[in-house]
Amino acid sequence: MSKQKPGIPKGMRDFGPKEMARRNYIFNTIQATFKLFGYQQLETPTMENLSTLTGKYGDEGDQLLFKVLNSGAFLKKVDTETFKAGENKVLPKISEKGLRYDLTVPFARYVVMNQNEITYPFKRFQMQPVWRADRPQKGRYREFYQCDADVVGTDSLICETEILCMIKRVFSDFKLTDYDIKINNRKILTGIAEVIGASGKEADLCVAIDKLDKIGWEKVKVELIERDFSEDAIDKLSPILSQNEHNNAGWLLFLKKYLAESEIGLKGISELEEVFSYLAKMGENQNHVVFDPVLARGLSYYTGAIFEVKVNGVGIGSVSGGGRYDDLTGVFGLNGVSGVGFSFGVDRLYDVLEELDIFPDDEVERTQIMLAYFGEEEKEACLGILATLRKAGIAAEIYPDLVKIKKQFNYAGKKGIPYVGVLGSDELENNTISLKNMISGEQESLSLEDIVEKIKQAYKTA
């Protein structure tokens, strides 16, 4: 048997103890806020039927789906003729399952399957990995976690407002101060497209305009022409782009005039105004909330509010996004269920907190005391002590092998364990334990009861 070098597939990552402590901090922080706002947890399977997934994310999205080969003789259904017809013909015959691409579509599937058991409005959160066969690069992985919170079965704009509140709360928990929650409304985009005489082309419009900061107005113009926008339309668009408004209220005032001819556009504005008014009533200001009339998001199913959160000063894309979709469950045969939701990208949040170096100290998950000993007899005595410590709620461990005391200390030092209790013949005789503080280096002889007290005390003050 030849030795093989271990490795993991492209775009996949391991998370060691340190990463996990930090990731759990992120998960716990987000989860606490979700629960505080009345969301309940849901999990769905890793694999979905390919028929559930395909066609929901556009052609590009379909390309990025990980497909799972059928079990058994998967080639059985493929004859020479279909094989020659190419992968589009072969694929459905050899693969009927795929890895989930996001959490929203599986959620929609769940809602439809359980429509009669669910109490509406249904507020659920979900924190699970998703997979995309993308080319990995900065802030982009093939396996990454999303933390979604969605409400279905209500049109109330209170939900949108609460999303703003949740984002603000989570970010404040993370001690993030410089970030923007960009908000827009799909209806405003539709209105703009209407007003410039390019109805139905808001998606193209946004892809082009989104690059304004990056490539400049002239190049955006070129792209707009390439995307089949008329000169006239581009002229009509320019007032928005030259608008120098940085204030939400000012923007809305401007757009009310600009979109005066578009009923749907005005609807979008009034929805936004309603969200802002709720926000005020919930005692929140509009800090970090930035209205961006050209914000659009890839997923075409959004019909109302659109959110995207970007942390400033770091080279990482958006860390959170979402919006309202009026008919997500429609494709699964359940019409008239409106929903709104958003998602935190855990892996990108991790990168952001890392880059800004604002992770809290992760001492909490450490073992508090380790027992070291000199011989067989002492080792057995340690086992009882160990049980007592754990019963008292102290994270304790014993070095499992009888080795030199130096090695036992070394282990404790490496692992950052703050206390080591030493048992030797003297201690055994006097019924004491020598407790060494690994940080100060001090050592004292104590009874087991004293040690329990001391460690509990040390952690209470910490």
Added chain:
RNA sequence: GUGAUUGUAGCUCAGCUGGUUAGAGCGCUGGUUUGUGGAUCCAGAGGUCGCCGGUUCGAAACCGGUCUUUCACCCCA
């Protein structure tokens, strides 16, 4: 999907225009101390030079392919 880029010891990297036994620092193991870790000193172990093939008397180095890393574009969390 397009265009670049990376791969040498556990880690971070040297290795000149192809030339004998591939190096350093850190880490690791052991000793200095058969009852005390993080310091010093001493010793030692660890590498099919990503993988496959080609050119050559000779390849870690050159060429082709492939996988992987990182990055930009596309798109997206």
